[in-house]
Amino acid sequence: MKMRESGPTRRQVLRGLAGALGATAVACGAGGSDEGAPDGGSDGGGGPDGGARVDGGADAGAPARPRVGIIGGGAAGVFTAWLLDGAYDVVLFESRDAIGGNVRTIELDVRGQAVPVDVGAQYFGPGPYPTYVALLELLGLSGPGSVATHEAPATITIGWDGEETPRFVSPSVPGREWPLRESWNAGGVGTFAQLSLHGRRFDEADGDWQIPLEEWLAGLPLSVDQRERIALPWFAAVYSGDIEQARGYSARSALIYLSRSLQGGAFDEVTYRTLVPGMGEVLRRLVEASAMLTVHTGAAVERVEREGERLRVVAGGRTETVDALVVAAPPREAASVLAGVPGAEAAIAALDAVEFHVAELTLHRDPIYAAPDPRHWSFFNSAARGQYSETSMQLGVMLAPAPDGQPIDLWKSWTTHRDRQPAEVLHEARFHHMLPTPASLRAQALLRAQQGAGHLWFAGSYTLPFEAQETALLSAIHVAEGLAPASANLAALKARLG
């Protein structure tokens, strides 16, 4: 199906989410002044991979601007820094040697050519990502004339280890109609027709986020086999890889990519997008455009202390005192650095209640986890075994061709629970994913109620019901609406949303 930008306008999406977030605007200490953002000039120093960047914004003799600290240089921390630029001097601490967090663009050697590949976060599309796409347009990385975005059909194959024939191969109309004609595929086609229809209705009707997936699936006209052998293994492969865990996901969270990507019929083509220079390019450009930002990489924050109305951030030998602090580190790390801060107890309890799981990823050339017959391969290939079902993505069909014009022979597989490891491994990485359970979502609501209290703010995709660049950006917008409502960058982004 075609992914169209129909349905709610981008501004409605933003307003809807602002409502869900609740209105919590707490002014920053030291006046919380908002002077509007500059044109986005850069001091040209440092950058994401360049270690510490020297503050180039403050004019000698100008009145001191209030100071905001940000802990964590993943997408949410960098989005927040850019949105606050012009209103504050911003100092960002990132524990790793480079910014990015789950956005990790590496260069792979493909037939002697360097090709940027995203090891972690990689895909987006206008349906579930309207705000992120607006940001890309502002940066010239998407929209008319941009060659930075590549788009391809997001096809799906679902199978079980040891079975010759998959349980489902998705049709994609026009172009891939044959799966609709195969009798062995009828159960899978019926399953996805039901998931698509009811998933979209559930989201449009603002369904209850607390309903567990197993309960929601039980209300659909699906056989036990369709639920247990097709639907649940697919949901597991999209998130933790554990079918038992998938039963307890929030149904609305688990369905969100499906329900928001579908704009036409159940089997009209759905496309995903990737960035040719990689997602790291977005963060690099935002840092470059933030004139009053200082980034410290390799600077793990150890603790935060109160100093009267202000907050003191301690990272290695460095101490910075700030008027407000945005914590954009994952919840466990956030809770740990805030442990000694009086008044942060409720926020810490909420942070501790957000559920996470470990994910191991491998980039490789071996099609080890794909269906036995290559005609059944898709972009997204899941193979279940016992309690586990993980995905193996055929990146060659999703990435732009290499500079020599030939497709890229590459697989990206989740390998946390596999009993076999691939040959021809090019890269391995370990991440943490938020588990979209009703318990995580309740904790998010409790955390949102603490936003701004004692000049402490929280940003991160884990603060919202699904984990994506979209939610990392929406979380940053929420913080900026509280700290710098007149920010020029915030205004420019909202104007682009239309």
Ligand SMILES: Cc1cc2nc3c(=O)[nH]c(=O)nc-3n(C[C@H](O)[C@H](O)[C@H](O)COP(=O)(O)OP(=O)(O)OC[C@H]3O[C@@H](n4cnc5c(N)ncnc54)[C@H](O)[C@@H]3O)c2cc1C
């Ligand atoms: C494997 C994987 C694939 C994904 N794929 C996609 C995708 O295709 N599309 C998509 O939109 N989203 C995807 N996501 C979701 C992605 O995580 C979010 O989109 C987003 O990048 C999260 O950003 P964040 O800033 O909230 O958190 P993080 O990226 O986790 O950033 C937090 C940062 O805080 C830093 N930090 C931690 N402790 C400290 C400390 N004490 N002091 C200083 N710094 C600290 C960390 O080093 C890290 O850089 C994927 C996630 C994973 C794990």
